[in-house]
Amino acid sequence: MLVNVTKESLLHALQHVLKAVVANSPNPILSGIHIQAYEKALVFTASNTSMTIQYRVPEDKDSMNVQRTGGIVVPARYLSEIIRRLHAGWIACESEEPFILSITSGDSHVRLCGLDPAEFPPVHSPFTDAEPACKFHIQNDVLRSAIRQVCVAASTSDSRPVLTGVSFEFTGGNLSLMATDGIRFASRTLHTGYNINNGTNVIVPAKNINEIVKMLSDDKAATEIAVSRHQISFTANELHVQSVLIEGVFPSAVKNVIPQSCKSELLIGPYGFLQAVERVSVLAGGNIIRLTAASGKLVLLSGTADIGEVRDEISLEAMEGDDFTIALNGRFLLDILRCLDSGSLRVRYTGKESPVVILTTDPLSPALFLITPVRTHD
Template identity: 55%
Template sequence: MRSLFVQVTKDSLLNALQHVLRAVSANSPIPILSGINIQAQEGGLMLSASNTSLTIESRISPDNIDLQRTGEIVVPARYFNEIIRKLNAGLITLEVKEHLMLFVTSGGSQIRLCGMDSAEFPSIRNTEGYYANKLQINNALLKSTIKQVAVAASTSEARRVLTGVSLEYKDDALSLTATDGVRLASRTLSIERNPGANVNIVIPGKNLIELTKMLQDEEASTEIEIGVGQIRFTTNELQVQSALIEGTFPSITRLIPKSYLSEIRVETDCLLHAVERVSVLASGNIVRLGVVSNRLELRSKTSEIGDVQDEMPIESRTGGDFNISLNSKYFIDLLRCIESEYVKVRFTGKTSPIVALPTEEQSSSLFLVSPVITGE
């Protein structure tokens, strides 16, 4: 029986493709996960991909396609993407004429692409009532929060729960937290939600980072739905479903210093650029920060190559002078996440983390970086 006949513009198809390609399993031992599922239906043309941890569906609305016959097929993602990218601009016809064979036609070009049966392809869970907890958040705010927090997630699988971002929702406060044991990033937002139980889950950090790359319409909102072992994000014509990480995320309460010895307030960009300059000759990425009077001194060195010294003014300070060594890469990552013009840096002891607090954000953000013990 003949199935699937749809016409769509190259631009519309490419836009949807760029989203779903983020979830393709290039080296998966399961062949179907290296493909893209193409589903033509009355509700539009749906493209989807999955690596089991992350599933992405991108829909092209009925207004932007000419649907002749419904149907679906899975095609190799790599080849389908290359074919569509190299076709001339204009209308593209997708048609299944033979069993598991997709014909792609545009102008004088015709390509036959062997496909796979869609029956085994993983799909996003749409069962009514499956997602018990729901909330909405502005795309720009969600994107900003994830970027600030996910940078602190671990890249090592030694403790898998630390590769994730903790999402906790209680009393209309949404908190996202990540830590790799050396640094920590946390942000709390005040958001109303639909009735539901309190939430405490861990989402793979890399999946959240992929989500931020797809939140292009920053004026729109994303609906977040949480089910058993899964979380789903829906915005415009896009659905992103992520598996959750099992395990208990460590309590951050004991990690955050209760008091501090000194605090300085400096321009965020000035501090970032100073650390970047000093890090050029930082052996082992170690930079030394010191507060003397009304200035911040930074220095680093590499044996047999040279050393760097820099300084910058302090806007305000409380407490005494201090010196501390930090991993410059981690400190730079932290500073790049801070969107406010000024940042407060708190010194809590030579062997305790420094605390960085943005000064002009309406939400509660907090960053920690543990010191490097050098003997100086």
């Protein structure tokens, strides 16, 4: 392998694939990055068995040219640290001896001991087990927004693995995303515009999909999503990411806990609501804040016995139904409010021990959240 590539192009590729590198893996090959030079492209791949990231640098006279094809796996940490410290401009990467990568930049010369690329986990593209159950495109800004909103409710505990993921359910050309940790529930429906196989339902690890959407740069571009029996893939321009799926069935009963009626409904501007919750959360003992809705206003209270208390008040855009007071976990509420994009919110009070329902009012991007109240002595 002999490739000339600019430092900028190298770093851009590395910053993507490093997200999948296992720092202290018992399998040394997973602590490395697979570099493969083809006739017209240089491809970087990293894998942690749960997620595989591949980034392609196409041949271009201003940034990369391949003089000899070949491949090698090199230690990710050392490669990235070395490249960051080299001078800007062209870098020559060559592997003549078996599993040795020579890096030359100006007067700097580095030799890295590598590993056999044949031992690196393969990237299955196209899918090897079967044709994808469904394949479609979603605009990046829409996908990023939906994932941010739903992932806030995913569990971080491994006691129930299915709850650490996001459910992808395809029905009637729509994609429904859902997640819950038993205390919170979030859902978002996306209109794909594609004739997708009904009944396809998979669970994607929330930590993987969070990393994937962070790598999507061009908001107006679209990402191709392909789902098979054992994995899901995301392809956007030169980036290709594969994630395993979580085995099991997402609890269908969570849909049944969504209250169908309410005692009160508030219409609130999200920005003012967010700011008020941030202020009262500073002194919230046990993260508990109290919300009281009455007379067209929402009063927020919190306090810690040995430090002090906070009272805040915001005006409501509209209110229907009875006055009420309820206690919520302020951190959980903040997680929801911080992932919302724009538009007013509908907050529905369904009872002192029933979930609070939060709905976005944008008909093009409907999102629903549930948050369970906190039981208090008063």
